[in-house]
Amino acid sequence: MDTSVGIVTAQSAYFEKPLTFKSGAVLPRYELVYETYGTLNAGKSNAILICHALSGHHHVAGYYANDTKNIGWWDNMVGPGKPIDTNKFFVIGLNNLGGCHGSTGPSSIDPLTGKPYGASFPVITVEDWVESQARLADHLGIAQFAVVLGGSLGGMQAMQWALSYPDRVQHVLAIASAPHLTAQNIAFNDVARSAILTDPDFHNGDFYQHGVVPTRGLRLARMLGHITYLSDDAMADKFGRELRSGKLNFSYEIEFQIESYLRYQGDKFAAYFDANTYLLMTKALDYFDPARGLDGDLNRAFAAARAKFLVVSFSTDWRFSPGRSREIVHALLHNKRDVSYAEIASQHGHDSFLMDDEQYFAVMRNYLNNVAAEVSL
Amino acid sequence: MNTSIIEARPDFAAIAAWIPQGSSVLDLGCGDGSLLRHLRETREVRGYGVEINDQNIAACIANNVNVIQTDLESGLADFENASFDYVILSQTLQATRHTEALMKEIVRVGREGIVSFPNFGYWKNRMQVMLGNMPVSAEIPYQWYDTPNVHLCTLDDFENLCAHLGIRILGRHVMANGNDVLVMPNLRGSTAVYRFKRAD
Numbered sequence: 001m002d003t004s005v006g007i008v009t010a011q012s013a014y015f016e017k018p019l020t021f022k023s024g025a026v027l028p029r030y031e032l033v034y035e036t037y038g039t040l041n042a043g044k045s046n047a048i049l050i051c052h053a054l055s056g057h058h059h060v061a062g063y064y065a066n067d068t069k070n071i072g073w074w075d076n077m078v079g080p081g082k083p084i085d086t087n088k089f090f091v092i093g094l095n096n097l098g099g100c101h102g103s104t105g106p107s108s109i110d111p112l113t114g115k116p117y118g119a120s121f122p123v124i125t126v127e128d129w130v131e132s133q134a135r136l137a138d139h140l141g142i143a144q145f146a147v148v149l150g151g152s153l154g155g156m157q158a159m160q161w162a163l164s165y166p167d168r169v170q171h172v173l174a175i176a177s178a179p180h181l182t183a184q185n186i187a188f189n190d191v192a193r194s195a196i197l198t199d200p201d202f203h204n205g206d207f208y209q210h211g212v213v214p215t216r217g218l219r220l221a222r223m224l225g226h227i228t229y230l231s232d233d234a235m236a237d238k239f240g241r242e243l244r245s246g247k248l249n250f251s252y253e254i255e256f257q258i259e260s261y262l263r264y265q266g267d268k269f270a271a272y273f274d275a276n277t278y279l280l281m282t283k284a285l286d287y288f289d290p291a292r293g294l295d296g297d298l299n300r301a302f303a304a305a306r307a308k309f310l311v312v313s314f315s316t317d318w319r320f321s322p323g324r325s326r327e328i329v330h331a332l333l334h335n336k337r338d339v340s341y342a343e344i345a346s347q348h349g350h351d352s353f354l355m356d357d358e359q360y361f362a363v364m365r366n367y368l369n370n371v372a373a374e375v376s377l
Numbered sequence: 378m379n380t381s382i383i384e385a386r387p388d389f390a391a392i393a394a395w396i397p398q399g400s401s402v403l404d405l406g407c408g409d410g411s412l413l414r415h416l417r418e419t420r421e422v423r424g425y426g427v428e429i430n431d432q433n434i435a436a437c438i439a440n441n442v443n444v445i446q447t448d449l450e451s452g453l454a455d456f457e458n459a460s461f462d463y464v465i466l467s468q469t470l471q472a473t474r475h476t477e478a479l480m481k482e483i484v485r486v487g488r489e490g491i492v493s494f495p496n497f498g499y500w501k502n503r504m505q506v507m508l509g510n511m512p513v514s515a516e517i518p519y520q521w522y523d524t525p526n527v528h529l530c531t532l533d534d535f536e537n538l539c540a541h542l543g544i545r546i547l548g549r550h551v552m553a554n555g556n557d558v559l560v561m562p563n564l565r566g567s568t569a570v571y572r573f574k575r576a577d
Contacts, residue, residue, distance in 0.1 A: 340444050
């Protein structure tokens, strides 16, 4: 049975109204690239916004007519008859501002200078993203989303929607997310950033003009990230101590299978991802903290939320552990908000949120079925 | 659908009868969320369930019932003092390991607690023991070797625990075969529902 949304086309929205970032920086104009699946109903009440994580983008589901192997990053979750059912919902995926998949970002040309923004692209926050996403919603004529959802950094955006625009979102699904990063988590991001910042090819962020790419730094950053996205058990299961050639070579070349895998992932990523975008994304992660300025009191931070919440975590996710999701749940309970919480037993660590899992999909499907029933009333 | 739930579980009817319109309820070990759904639909109750089982979590969500996946045995740390009008524990007490701690948690989080459990002192159970076997019945449908029940008790036992914990019993509803039992409940009742609160 074909449950793909099929051929999809990326679209662009141009915004001429300046966007003031949380940092005070102003972006005079920008473009957001997005895709949509399904049909917006007459009441415009069935829209779902999918917010992406660190390396994600607008191509969430389906494939391109001229590139049928390029399948969306959440195609297992989004499509006709799938948990995020495009027969029922109008689903929007976008590339966030600062990204490197078409939306205005550090690698885009600054019309004022005719050169890539590079280091001059402002440091962006989750709040800034939500602001830009709200403008995209305006552009599409959507006054209120039925659901805003995302995994990891995407979950942070979904939560921020409930805080920035309580009346514009009915349901928030925060998956494998956290109310803020821990010191350990920021530390991982700092090592990743250091790898990029100290790469001689980085040129303080303006490497585009030098015709080089800080591939080594980006590769190391991705390798480190990858280690933290997998669980110890999943890595042991998949690679163990297996040697590529079956014997020790007493050298620093690739010997263990895990080394081979990590370097492959690093190379693949470094070949297409923008180093400045990586820096921005990790900074947005580090800065997200709705309780900042409220004495760290998450209960107060969530007092503004009106949406109903589904919070999902995965047992072996140590980068965004179940305990961090429970903090979100706790704050919602304190504020007497509707919330359900599912802790999925899964082997795949943080990456679990992208994987097929019967229980995870049942929870998503059941929740969204009820939302679909609500919005069709 | 709602009436069938209540008919299938006589203790649900007794529990529901004690819960006023518009109350807030925490249902511990809420199963598929049927009771909470019934309370919401008939009494506009605002509630949350607590469950550990994956299938029940998915079923609660399908029932449009708020549910938090957690292990009751590790306490109710997610819930604040007196944050609910009623905390319900239906047909689960006997399967809890840290029963005493959980009873304390119920009266901490709820202004009142409501607990239902099978009465081990029911005469048919006593008969089976007298005849030489562990009781197996509609209320206790397990063999001794596969039972999840680790803390079965009689009505007297439960009332003694309440006294020991400084818990005041506010109401008691004892049933057998769906009928109320008023005389010699500890012998003639198969299921009991208690409503209680902290004595202070």
